[in-house]
Amino acid sequence: MSDVRPTVRRRRLAAALVKLRDEAGKTPEEAAQRIGCHRTKISRIENARLGISLGELRDLLTFYGVDDQAYVDDMVAMARRGREPGWVQRASLARPSYSDFIGYEETADYIRSFQNVLVAGLLQTPDYARAVLQARPSTLSKDEVETLVTARIARQEVLNRADPPRVCVIEGEAALRVQVGGVKVMSQQLDRLLAMAERPNIELQILPDRAGAHAGLMGSFVLFSFPVSTYSDVVCVEHRTGTLYMETPAETEDYTLIFDSLRSIALSPADSLDMIARVRQELYH
Known part of the structure; x- marks a missing residue:
């Protein structure tokens, strides 16, 4: 499900995924093939226009060679929180x-x-x-x-x-x-x-x-x-x-x-x- 306006957490998660993919030498097409989706879905995830499931995130992190469990946990926590509107947004402050x-x-x-x-x-x-x-x-x-x-x-x-x-x-x-x-x-x-x-x-x-x-x-x-x-x-x-x-x-x-x-x-x-x-x-x- 896409958001009209991505949250800060989602944008930072997206930026991290782009950097990790580049460092691993993987293409967007290879990432899409890994999690069984179309190339455009990877593009939307990396542009922070679309959220990512926790299972897909863990799979991509493994594909990119990320083996630091603390880092993985941090990314997963950010993805989980990024799917929820912040208390400021809920209050329309x-x-x-x-x-x-x-x-x-x-x-x-x-x-x-x-x-x-x-x-x-x-x-x-x-x-x-x-x-x-x-x-x-x-x-x-x-x-x-x-x-x-x-x-x-x-x-x-x-x-x-x-x-x-x-x-x-x-x-x-x-x-x-x-x-x-x-x-x-x-x-x-x-x-x-x-x-x-x-x-x-x-x-x-x-x-x-x-x-x-x-x-x-x-x-x-x-x-x-x-x-x-x-x-x-x-x-x-x-x-x-x-x-x-x-x-x-x-x-x-x-x-x-x-x-x-x-x-x-x-x-x-x-x-x-x-x-x-x-x-x-x-x-x-």
């Missing part, structure tokens, strides 16, 4: 690019985020998220705002998994000082940052204003890395009407260099916590 973003967030094992002005979505409190959404110039109904707040908080469940991703966040000092939602909301948000930074898988750094000109002046971005070697890194740059995704090595390497540059001039994690605590105290003076 937002534009397709948002569904893609959540798909990357759910499957990444390393997330690097630079945020110049706003607190990263994975670290936001509900009230902070609500204030950000209500500040949009476009009109959202109260129900639409609450649906999006629920989605943003649901995204944070990836941090509560038994195997949460490693998360490195660099926040511009402005993200601490812009009083989104007012003093009370911002105070609670800063408390949240302090608490989340205590988790072993989360590293939080603050880029102080005194750092001057830096590589992140062009804007915020998120860089995703994945546990499967055949999946390229993905850079996400959000703009007013959607999100731009970049996956070529040149693009992802450039943003990796930018992130590393920002880490080198940001405060240490310990000094960053001290700054957050100071800014929180200043809110009441």
Whole structure:
């Protein structure tokens, strides 16, 4: 059964199958013959326009010489989940690019985020998220705002998994000082940052204003890395009407260099916590 719009998981599975087939030196015709189908079915699977049964997937992986059982299990799990609509799509929450973003967030094992002005979505409190959404110039109904707040908080469940991703966040000092939602909301948000930074898988750094000109002046971005070697890194740059995704090595390497540059001039994690605590105290003076 085909989908009008393939999920992120299905696209990544399709890309992996193409790469594995090429590395094995097999043609699409040979792959089709292996699982007893027409050449066009292989094309549709590799273009992410058609799902693949778990039996067919295992057969193709064997045909391509994949003998790493952990890798096979990962591919099978992705195929199984890829056939189900994501919770974002079921709720009809937002534009397709948002569904893609959540798909990357759910499957990444390393997330690097630079945020110049706003607190990263994975670290936001509900009230902070609500204030950000209500500040949009476009009109959202109260129900639409609450649906999006629920989605943003649901995204944070990836941090509560038994195997949460490693998360490195660099926040511009402005993200601490812009009083989104007012003093009370911002105070609670800063408390949240302090608490989340205590988790072993989360590293939080603050880029102080005194750092001057830096590589992140062009804007915020998120860089995703994945546990499967055949999946390229993905850079996400959000703009007013959607999100731009970049996956070529040149693009992802450039943003990796930018992130590393920002880490080198940001405060240490310990000094960053001290700054957050100071800014929180200043809110009441």
